[in-house]
Amino acid sequence: MTKRPESETSTTGPSRRGVLMGATAAAMTASLFTPKTLRAADFPTAEVNTTGLAVTDDAVTIGILHSITGTMSISETGSVQAEKLAIEQINAQGGILGRKIEYIQEDGASDWPTFAEKSRKLLVQDKVASVMGCWTSASRKAVLPVFEQHNGFLYYPTFYEGLEQSPNVIYTGQEATQQIIAGLDWVAREKGAETFYLLGSDYIWPRTSNKIARKHIENFLGKRVLGEEYYPLGHTQFNSVINKIRLRKPDVIYAIVVGGSNVAFYKQLKAAGIDMTEEKPLLLTISVTEDEIRGIGGENIEGAYACMKYFQSLDNENNIEFVKAFKEMWGDDMVIGDVTQAAYLGPWLYKAAVEKAGSFDVDKVREASPGIELDTAPEGYVKVHENHHLWSKTRVGRAQADGQYDVVFETADLVEPDPFPEGYQ
């Protein structure tokens, strides 16, 4: 079912047991709780940096490229915060190959050409060793040619539509099939859902995701889709579609509404007397993280289900530490959504890859990246796939009035990333 890249070998694509063994091995070799302190002197700059990157005897410079101004700053701020936290923690443990991480932060200003321009500046002028950045697919598509031309290395945090695999990008969020299929399986199995109504904002991510969802519902689950429709980004009036949903009576509303529309949609759904806690119909979304709930208001979305890989309420040691550190650094009223956590993984994965490669050279880091494991990720154990995406678990959470999710389901195994899913296109 999976279309694998040519370089795929039998050592990757781990079976369940392979994953578990991998986890143990990672705990022994790359554990971040018991950091080996590497000394820079053991890794002479001339040897670990043969391509003229901004690496000195005591520091390595990386770039942070997100929107601090403009529409997208609402979403990207969390990612910047998480990346800075990870950098600070890594530095406290001695840095990468004994070198402190320094960062140059650029503002993409929610404008895609600006992203491209700033990424060129980071790569050509500043010679940064890698970049943590981008959020929307549009911004990633804009910087991609720049990264491929100048052989940069980007860690991209957002869950996205897939259909992409670049040698110059590590995708730390989930691609669409990882996020969608487990949730649909769960709702069909546990809630006995027979009929679905697909709804989304009108751009590439919701459309591609709903395409995958529809194929899965119809071809793999054998259930019915009663309607599928899209509203322009920024649409604020959902009364008509809410009436339509009442008329069709689906078991599940599958909603991928984003941005300001999100707030309008959930407020109007509640005002129209659809009480999501009664699950008639049940609402399943892949676009509302704890971040978005702050704008929507917990009382307006209480009872809805969300399917993604991370929730702030995850109950494990790594996550408790992470949430505590994040709040200490950025304030008690912070909430952490899926993408924020994925952004936090970026610097850690980079550190692990560089130390595995024993070099900052992009080609060597790229070669070392597949197979990198983190057992200290807040979401739990993750592993980099040959296709540059992460193996990760998928979880379903139920929105609470306090704006947090109550995790009701998680996949038993890591879900394989499959950016070019066969049978879903």
Added chain:
Amino acid sequence: MFDGYTSSELTAIFAMQGFAGLSLFSVYVLMALGLAIIFGQMGVINMAHGEFMILGAYVTYLVSILFAEYMPALFGIYFFIAMILAFIASGLLGMFVEWAMIRHLYKRPLDTLLATWGLSLILQQIYRSTFGAREVGVSIPDWMMGSIAVTDLVEIPINGLFVMAVTIIIATSVGVMMYRSLWGRQVRAVVQNRTMAGAVGIDTGRTDRLTFGIGCGIAGVAGSAFTMIGSTGPTAGQLYIVDTFLVVVFGGAASLLGTIASAFTISQTQSILEFFISGSMAKVLTLLTVVGILMLRPQGLFSLKLRK
């Protein structure tokens, strides 16, 4: 698409859909009234209209926090106070902007477009620096959320009713002020012939400032009301600006009645189309209809008869 439904179910759906259309209508009227005064009467292309609305929304947010903190007992009625304060805040800001910027540009209407667009960017960034980039959640008193069950099937959202009531009150007061008050007469005189109005002793500068202020104030009230149905964030104003201009231009810029008629036409077309086809296509068809009608009637639905 209506197979297998009983007639009572269909009636209920159509009743609710009719209400959805009406509530969209009142949203359009509310957001367009302020601009109809500023753009229609004064000829200022105010691209910052959405930001004046969001100022009202943020005022509502602040008032809701104040009440929740210090007067929880009165939380149920804070919304009315918030709306009045929103009117005052947006109105004052509007008068200041008119004094500092707009009045120098009356002879160069196209330049107001650039200037107010710049103003909208400045205001957005101010909101972002003050309130943070994230949207803020405005908690609405319980009695204003939820719906009234008219029958088993027909449920009418309370916030929709509330927006309608606000719209009726604002629209009526604007109508009365415009056509029955001294200020309204002065505004209309200045619009028709600025030089003559000045010659007969009308303080045109003061009239302009007041008019601009009232237009912005109404935008503030609209923003305040929309916290119930939409989002409150630094850039949320952008969500409304296109529709607002559409309604005003389509109605015939100089006519308040035209604005209302145009809001009705657009909202009903939109709402009916949305019910039968997908949302994005509904929007496309609505815009096509508007373009078509404007090609036949470039002056908009209603226009003032003026001797040119």
